[in-house]
Amino acid sequence: MRSIPSIKENYTRIKWQKLVIAALLIGFLASLLAVFLKHSTEHYEAVFFAKAASNNILLALFPFVGLSAIYFLRQYVFKKKENKGIKEVFESTASKKNLPAYKIPSHFFNGFLTVIFGGSTGIEVSTVVASATIGSMAHKKENFFRKYKTELICAGVAAGITALFNSPLAGMLFAYEVISRKISKVMVVTMVIAVGIAYAFVLMMEEQPLFVVTIRAWHWYAVPYFIVLGIIAGLHSVYLTKCVLFFKNRFSKIAVQYHKILIGAVVLSGTLFVFPQLYGDGYHAIKESILSADTAVLTLSLAATCIGLLIMKPILTSITLSAGGDGGVFAPSIFIGAFLGLFVALFVNTFFNAGVIPLNFMVIGMAAMLSASIHAPFTALFLVCGLVNDYSLLLPILVVCLVSKYTAQKVYPFTVYTYTTAK
Known part of the structure; x- marks a missing residue:
């Protein structure tokens, strides 16, 4: 018969194995989502802006079309469920409330449509909430993941920010400074793994910095x-x-x-x-x-x-x-x-x-x-x-x-x- 210490040791080993696997998947999915949303938005925003610049009628129509399309999606595709931005992530980490799966396509398409049709904002928060939802969904897959919801959400957020801005430290710091404001061993491990995967994905895709600048020495x-x-x-x-x-x-x-x-x-x-x-x-x-x-x-x-x-x-x-x-x-x-x-x-x-x-x-x-x-x-x-x-x-x-x-x-x-x- 196995001793209690050996059972505990085995449980701990299995727990960490599953957390590592979850972090790997979260990092990959969050970075894939972030990079795809970034490039799609950049491309179509440039196309639509060029069209609007050459035809003022389109400049008048685009904001109306974009906001109407979002309204249509919200009413008839996402069943009148409103997006609340990062507030949704805070609510989830502070309670037993989970981020439902529809938040991924909802924020993806709504953020995309907002920006390409001239809405004066960006896709960063849409990416954060969608990436957080990936982490939230992962925590529901295993019973013992339940107490690690915040950690897995932060792993998703950190990976999404890393993929958007080519900065692993920015991803982890944002998850800490803005989302969790606390740290734990599990959070560090899952974030490092997720961010590592996201940064590897960015390097593999040869992502370029958003702004090409030549910095001169400051005085x-x-x-x-x-x-x-x-x-x-x-x-x-x-x-x-x-x-x-x-x-x-x-x-x-x-x-x-x-x-x-x-x-x-x-x-x-x-x-x-x-x-x-x-x-x-x-x-x-x-x-x-x-x-x-x-x-x-x-x-x-x-x-x-x-x-x-x-x-x-x-x-x-x-x-x-x-x-x-x-x-x-x-x-x-x-x-x-x-x-x-x-x-x-x-x-x-x-x-x-x-x-x-x-x-x-x-x-x-x-x-x-x-x-x-x-x-x-x-x-x-x-x-x-x-x-x-x-x-x-x-x-x-x-x-x-x-x-x-x-x-x-x-x-x-x-x-x-x-x-x-x-x-």
């Missing part, structure tokens, strides 16, 4: 300007958060969903006529600005464009989400941060003869704004370094991320994520 005399950028980013992130909460509250009082769609589509179309840079995730506009950043001159026209983008992006993102679009504040924060960094650099160069490097400020601004918007400085640090595949700015990015986060927290203690979970 210590720029540090005061970095800190100013961090403070402004922190304040602007509060504006973004307040916009999302304000417009969601206002739209929630509109009883008929199609009225929300009509209002959202009209505002989106009208704004995109003036600022086509706000179409979709806006990464196309960042890429264009990167090419000319270090030779740009702060003219009245450029200043007006930057200020207009910084004011309107939070409003358009909020209206996109409130009218039924699927997404979050990841891509908007990166977009806002890039143009905020560019504007601050050109401003101090023009009026204070600062001699700072605008391209560096664009990269640092992305991280600063993301850090402040989600209160996750280390996630923002490694995510943005992964976006540009360059760690030369690691130290200034870290400093600015901490400054922007604590500025935002002092002014307003909630993010879009924590406000909804605290209410």
